[in-house]
Amino acid sequence: MRWSRTLRLPLPAVEGSVLIEARGVCAELGGQRVLDNVDLGVCAGEVLALVGPNGAGKSTLLNVLAGDVRATGGSVLVAGAALESWTHAELALRRAVLPQQVAVAFPFLVDHVVRMGRSPWRRTRASEDDDEVVGDVLEQADVVHLTWRQFTSLSGGERARVGLARVLAQRTQILMLDEPTASLDVRHQELVLQIARSRAADGDGVVVVLHDLGLAGAYADRVVVMDQGRVVADGPPREVLTPSLLSAVYQHDIEVIPHPRTGGPLVLPVRPSA
Amino acid sequence: MTTLAPLKQERREAPQIPRKTASAQRPLRGRLSSAGLLAGLTAALVVSVVLAAGTGAYMVTPAEVLGSIAHQIGLEMGPLPQGMGNAVLWEIRFPRVMLAVIVGVSLACAGATMQGAFSNPLAEPGVVGVSSGAMLGAVMQIVLGFFFAGIWTITIAAFFGGLLAVLAVYAVSRSDGRTEVVTVVLTGIAVNALAGAVIGFLSYFSTDAQLRSITFWMLGSLAQASWLKVAIVLPGAILGLALANAYAHQLDLLSLGERSASHLGVNVERLRLAMMMTVAVLTAAAVAVSGIVMFVGLVIPHLVRMVAGPSHRLLLPAASLAGATILVLADLAGRTIAAPAEIPLGVLTSLIGSPFFLWQLRRTRARQGGWA
Numbered sequence: 001m002r003w004s005r006t007l008r009l010p011l012p013a014v015e016g017s018v019l020i021e022a023r024g025v026c027a028e029l030g031g032q033r034v035l036d037n038v039d040l041g042v043c044a045g046e047v048l049a050l051v052g053p054n055g056a057g058k059s060t061l062l063n064v065l066a067g068d069v070r071a072t073g074g075s076v077l078v079a080g081a082a083l084e085s086w087t088h089a090e091l092a093l094r095r096a097v098l099p100q101q102v103a104v105a106f107p108f109l110v111d112h113v114v115r116m117g118r119s120p121w122r123r124t125r126a127s128e129d130d131d132e133v134v135g136d137v138l139e140q141a142d143v144v145h146l147t148w149r150q151f152t153s154l155s156g157g158e159r160a161r162v163g164l165a166r167v168l169a170q171r172t173q174i175l176m177l178d179e180p181t182a183s184l185d186v187r188h189q190e191l192v193l194q195i196a197r198s199r200a201a202d203g204d205g206v207v208v209v210l211h212d213l214g215l216a217g218a219y220a221d222r223v224v225v226m227d228q229g230r231v232v233a234d235g236p237p238r239e240v241l242t243p244s245l246l247s248a249v250y251q252h253d254i255e256v257i258p259h260p261r262t263g264g265p266l267v268l269p270v271r272p273s274a
Numbered sequence: 275m276t277t278l279a280p281l282k283q284e285r286r287e288a289p290q291i292p293r294k295t296a297s298a299q300r301p302l303r304g305r306l307s308s309a310g311l312l313a314g315l316t317a318a319l320v321v322s323v324v325l326a327a328g329t330g331a332y333m334v335t336p337a338e339v340l341g342s343i344a345h346q347i348g349l350e351m352g353p354l355p356q357g358m359g360n361a362v363l364w365e366i367r368f369p370r371v372m373l374a375v376i377v378g379v380s381l382a383c384a385g386a387t388m389q390g391a392f393s394n395p396l397a398e399p400g401v402v403g404v405s406s407g408a409m410l411g412a413v414m415q416i417v418l419g420f421f422f423a424g425i426w427t428i429t430i431a432a433f434f435g436g437l438l439a440v441l442a443v444y445a446v447s448r449s450d451g452r453t454e455v456v457t458v459v460l461t462g463i464a465v466n467a468l469a470g471a472v473i474g475f476l477s478y479f480s481t482d483a484q485l486r487s488i489t490f491w492m493l494g495s496l497a498q499a500s501w502l503k504v505a506i507v508l509p510g511a512i513l514g515l516a517l518a519n520a521y522a523h524q525l526d527l528l529s530l531g532e533r534s535a536s537h538l539g540v541n542v543e544r545l546r547l548a549m550m551m552t553v554a555v556l557t558a559a560a561v562a563v564s565g566i567v568m569f570v571g572l573v574i575p576h577l578v579r580m581v582a583g584p585s586h587r588l589l590l591p592a593a594s595l596a597g598a599t600i601l602v603l604a605d606l607a608g609r610t611i612a613a614p615a616e617i618p619l620g621v622l623t624s625l626i627g628s629p630f631f632l633w634q635l636r637r638t639r640a641r642q643g644g645w646a
Contacts, residue, residue, distance in 0.1 A: 068533055092539030105393035106584030107527035116527055120539045167528075170538070 008086075009124060010079065010094050010173060012203075013044040019079065019174050019205040020065055020095065026073035027057075027064055034060045036229040037074070042205040047196050048219035049237075050209045053250050055072050056226040058209045059100065065207070066097045078174075092120035095174035100182065102163030102271065107150040110162050114138060117169030128172070133169055140195055141165035142188065156183040164192060168199075175199055177208040181215060193219040213267035217241050225249055241265045288419035295498050308588045311581065315595035326606040327367045331613065332577065334367075370499035374505070374545045374605045374619075375598040377496070377560045377567065381510045382597025384556035384579075385571020386589055387518045389454040390525035391549035392444070394458055395576065396634060397620065399557040400568035402458055403465025404440045408554070408561040409491055411435025416484050417476045425506050429562040433510070436561070437554035439465050444550060459635075491565035494620020496605050499563075507559040514556035521548055529584070567620045569627020570597055576634065 013019060018041040027035035034057045042065075043046050050058045063069040065076060067083050076083040077095055086094070096117070104113055116139060118130045138144045141161045146154060151162060160183045163235065167175065177196065181189040193215055196206045200221070210216045216223050217237040225233040225240060227249045233240045246254040253270035326460035328334040334342075334355045341352025354360060381399065386563040388397040388404075399405045423430050443465060447457040477488050480617050490498065524545050527535040536542045560567065578593040601619070 005524075066533075067535065072444070087539075088536060088541045089539040092537060095537070097534070097537045099531070101535060103531055106395070106579065108526075108529065108584050112526075112583075112585060113530075116530060116538060119523065119527060122523075 001056050007093075007124070008090050013173050013205075015023060015045050015203060016191070017044050017108060018040070018042070018077075019044055020207075021077045022061065022065060022071075022074065023029075023070045023077065024074035025061070025064055025076065027060055027069055029060065029069075034229050035064065035071070038226075038229070038231055039126075040231065040234075041226060042207050044205050045200055046221040047193075047200045047206045047208065047219055049216035049223045050207060050226065051211070051213060051216050051223060052226035052232075053254075056227075056249075057229040058226055059178055061207060061226070062097070062176050062207065066095065066176055067091060092172075094172055095172035095176060096167040096172040097178045098163055098167040098180055100178045102159050104151045107152045108150055110138075110143060110146045110149050110154070113151050113162055114165045114169050117166040120170060132169060137165040137168040140168060157185060157188065160184060161188060164195070168195065174205050175204055175206045179209050179211065181210065181212060189215060190191065191205050211243060213246070217265040217267060237265055241267055281537070287350055290397035304446070311357055311588070312595065315592055315599065319602070320376070322602045323371050326371050326374070326602045327363060328412070329606060329610060330362075330367065332362045334363060338550065339363065340435045343400065366499075369501045369504055370496055370605065371602055372504050373499045373563055374602045375495050376507055376511045377564045378570065378598035378601030379594040380507075380514060380556040380560040380565060380576075380597075381570040381601070382574040382593040383515055383518050384553050384560070385597075386575035386586070386593045387525070387549055387556070387569065388440075388553045389575055390528060390586055391546065392447075392458065393529055393531070396572070396631075396638060397458055398569065398572035399436070399440075399553060399560075400566060400570075401572060401631065402440075402462035402559045403442045403469060404436045404443070404553060404567070405561050405566045406466045406469035406473075407439025407442075408432040408436035408558045409566055410439075410472055411558070412491065412562055413473050413476055413488055416487055417480045425502065426509075429506055429510055429558055432562045433554050433558035435469075436557045437550065439469070440550050440553050440557075444546070479490075488624070489563075494565040494567040495608075495616070495618040496615055497609075498562050499620075503563045507563050510555050510559035510562075513561060514552050517548060517552040519587075519590050521545060521552070522590050525549070525586040526584075565620060567601075568624045569631060570601065570623055572634070573627050573630050574600060576630075609621055 008203065014148060021041040022038050025035055025038045026033065038057075040061065052058050060069060064071050065078070076214065077090065078086055083091070083234050111134070113129065114134050118127065118133065119129070119138075121127045137146055141164045143158065143161050143165055144157060146162065151159065154162065160180065164177075164180060167177070175196070177192070180192045184192065189212070193208075196208055197219055200206050208220070220237055222235065223233070223237050223240040224231055232249060233245055241256055243254055243256050246256070255270055257266045257268065258264070259266050323334045324339050328339045337354040338353050338359060341354050342360055344351040345354055346364070355363060384404075385398045388399060388402075389395055391397075409432070411431040411434050412428050414435070415428050421427045441459065443461045446461045473488065477485055480488060524535070524540050527538050527540050528542070528545065530538070532542050536569055574597045575589065575593045578589055580594050582592045584586045595629060604622050605619050608619050608622050
């Protein structure tokens with residue numbers, strides 16, 4: 001099957017074109033409807049932040065886009081063609097996914113784990129750049145000093161960054177990050193979002209599930225707010241991150257203050273004053 | 275479609291952030307080169323084969339063993355064994371040593387493959403019941419006496435028994451893209467018990483002669499080696515070995531978990547099925563001639579992984595060579611320690627393997643913070 005037809009390599013994307021798209025997607029988990037008629041497109045050159053309370057369907061949407069969970073209704077288009085029309089190998093050349101939990105079953109060296117990210121490009125001309133790409137992403141994710149350590153000996157934050165490096169090494173036009181900042185310290189949280197920005201600047205489309213609305217406000221071109229399986233807002237951070245919308249969605253009073261220096265939105269939960 | 279150059283070749287501007295300046299030199303110590311390791315293991319195998327072939331009630335010197343092989347393939351080199359030496363070598367010792375090699379390769383490779391496919395260091399054909407399943411297939415063939423593929427009938431029967439068992443274990447113990455250690459071991463108990471019960475039932479209805487071969491299988495032994503048996507299992511072992519090695523790279527990716535492997539282009543469903551077949555083929559090859567030899571598939575890949583690292587492209591061939599060597603030596607020990615009596619091979623490997631298994635179990639539990 002692998003040899004029965006030639007691998008369709010990705011074409012360079014036009015700035016602003018839709019790379020991956022959900023159209024009227026519905027999904028169920030255990031009989032429960034978790035996605036309800038969701039439309040979402042990720043364009044080349046943008047960072048799209050997916051936010052919302054626990055159980056809103058953010059990860060499920062990402063899983064549907066990644067092809068892990070089959071939509072019960074609607075369709076997913078990758079590079080303009082139905083998700084199902086691509087082989088596993090072809091999808092792997094187009095989208096990379098960073099899962100919430102990065103785990104490796106055996107004590108592989110970090111170098112080897114990151115190199116696994118290059119495997120979709122085996123037997124293509126791009127594999128000539130493997131060493132350079134791996135060197136680059138190790139540096140980007142700030143894990144150069146861990147290169148020859150065993151993955152299983154790393155801390156949670158270090159594992160997350162190595163996982164990120166592996167995903168970056170895949171060099172796909174679509175990058176999906178599911179809570180990439182969850183186990184990271186402040187410096188590395190900023191680093192991850194800066195990487196996302198730089199990938200978008202290079203013309204890739206980045207979808208990132210975030211819980212930190214401040215990060216979403218600071219780094220995303222577009223914020224999509226989800227609640228109970230639906231998209232309830234979609235637009236630039238300044239328009240979407242409003243006190244009324246966020247307070248309703250999170251069922252907690254939230255205030256949004258313009259940053260005194262940059263004017264960007266600062267999102268804070270209202271706390272009882274001491 | 276035309277091939278395209280990589281999409282992005284320009285070096286990206288890394289985000290400006292102060293970076294640790296720790297060196298990233300690959301450590302020189304600790305990891306042998308792959309070629310060196312494989313050469314060393316091959317040498318060890320050759321030495322143990324020559325040693326095992328020469329040792330027994332009728333001693334033949336290593337030089338004579340080599341000379342005998344040389345003469346057989348038409349080279350007039352080296353000394354020939356005296357008296358009955360040549361006959362002993364070619365009719366008794368060589369088939370037995372050859373079988374030990376095949377069984378060792380099959381078991382070690384099956385163990386490594388299974389651990390990779392289950393992403394679980396405790397998966398092993400003997401422990402999880404694949405060997406019992408294979409034996410059940412073989413015993414059914416003996417007692418019920420059906421034939422459909424000549425001398426290969428028994429291997430094929432063992433294959434289907436093993437395949438059924440491995441699929442059952444896989445289906446039951448799988449959860450969230452991984453197999454839990456506890457479930458694998460517990461499922462193994464159930465499969466072993468079921469196979470044991472059916473085998474017991476079948477042996478109740480078997481003739482004396484059939485009963486003798488069944489008992490021999492339960493213990494695991496190479497005492498009834500012959501060239502015919504070599505011919506029976508060699509094709510399966512070669513097929514399984516080739517399959518496992520063809521999928522080595524994908525097995526590496528699978529250790530990232532099923533989802534991530536699939537994101538990297540692995541067709542996980544197909545890989546799984548291929549690996550289950552591989553494990554069944556290899557286990558059937560081993561079980562059809564030697565009965566149940568436990569723990570080889572557990573201990574060998576584990577030890578090799580400590581030296582060679584977990585990458586299956588090196589692990590699979592290295593574990594196969596090490597498994598062959600260990601089994602040749604274990605069989606040699608089994609037939610010489612208590613000579614003229616013989617300690618069955620399976621008894622010997624279990625004696626060494628089960629404490630190791632317990633230690634592994636403890637270690638895994640400690641790492642996972644206990645299991646409820």
